[in-house]
Amino acid sequence: MRTHGVEHPPRGLVHCAGTACARLGSSPANTYSDIVFVPGYAKDKAPYGRYAVKATMTPCSWAEDTVKDIAAMVVATPAKGKRLTDAVGAQNIAFSRPAGERVTAFGCPATTPQRGEELLYCPGNSQRAPEGEEHVPCDLGGSASGGPWLAGFNSPTGKGTVVSVNSHGEGDGGTPMYGPTLDKTAGRLQRRPARLSAEASAGRSSGPLDPGGGHDDFAAQRVRGGSFGRGAGRRGYVRRPSCVPR
Template sequence: MRLLRHVLLSLPTAAVVALATVGPASAQPVPAQDAGSTTASRALTDDGARIDTHRAAEDVEEYWTPERMRDAIPLTPDDSGAGRSSGTAEQPSGPPGSTPAAPPSGEVRTKITETSVAGKVFFTKPSDGKDYVCSASALNSDSKQMAITAGHCVHEGNGGDWMENWAYVPQYRNGDKPYGTFVAKQLRAFNGWIDDGDLNWDVAMVTTWPQGSDKLVDRTGGNGLSWNYSREQDITINGYPGNKDNGEVQWYCEGRTSDSDGKLALGCDFGGGSSGGPWMRVFDQSSGLGQTNGVMSTIDSAGVNRSSYFGDSVKQMFDDQGSAT
């Protein structure tokens, strides 16, 4: 497998091209306290039915045939429904904090270039009925059932609808699903994203159905969560950019981030399909685990990727969703 390593040099802030569409210039800023609150929704199929039983989850898993997974469209600037950064990025209001990562309960199958903690997300977009693909990662919590991704990979933004048929495939590789498929049970996103498509709040957390008796984090391991850290961090990013190996192989990028108008920035040139992939502090290649300190959100014309900042609001999202089963 080819490797990708990019270390960010000192780059001027460039105009952001989202892995989500820029919305109308007339959008009004959302007050920080409203933008930073969250809303949760039960997961739905594309016919509007709730995924509220194991049988319903199995139906969604069966929907994602190898052909549908292969043909799913990487979410790109023209496809998502996102807005511009219409408010102010969150500033830390307390000391940095982290939650613990967790190894899988069974055999560890980490590779230097890939980790079982990261994978692909597949979903149907309600506004056009087409199938799309993003990236995500497992996040350790009390439930052991949670994944974290970008807001625009669970909700259309700008007052749109929740994505449907949502499913997560850890360490997907050329159609192989070594850890199975984990279907969404409940989705949670920031209101700043849901209402306004504000890229400062492009983060989401998802509770998944177990695979039989196996919960997601028990099967693949799960990262910890970091918040209120400096915007300048040594970071490792994993995901499935559609402009690398057609998105069929997990790629990684590492370097030191910079502050870009309140977001984290790193020049990885990861295109559509990488949205939602984890930005990890203190990544350990031997375990494949780290501390999730961001998720892939945008790319600009210079190939610089950006993530929303993880402050107290992300920690509150984690507290609100992390024990949901």
């Protein structure tokens, strides 16, 4: 179980950390399959239904070198349900924002007593960190990875702007919480899902986003969407992970 956030546009796209929803870094064999997204999950309840994931993608830098811990998932619309953003709405997302602004990091930690069943948050000012990351003072533990960092969070409306996602803590305590800077690579990751989704449905594989893009090209993952329970959505089938050589 991991924490994810729905971004807009496009519809049906969920952003999270690469290690949370796609694959372990630098470990091609450890990719995930049979993934389902349950928006609004709390204490074994799924108020908005279940959405089968039909494709995931990460930067090749995550697949190869465990750098840029971010991923995107494309979800299928349930046969008798609404499109994801029509059902739950979506957050805006911004790229290349400088560190230093006040953000609110969200996550469902697996620590006691929550055990992944409650959404918690940490407000604080982000600060730059090495290797293209930022950090905020936050002690959310494991399973909080993938949760969004919202700038300008408005509690009454639940709205904000996604500027990063939870990636990892420091040691066992989880303080501070680190997240990737959403740079131009994340922006390209945001724009690609329409093409990837179409290829997934047709069973075709994809080349690099830009010829010669090298290390910022994307690794896409086949997701075998099995039976996730009533209303989970259609089966997804996308290619095995692949990266364009540097």
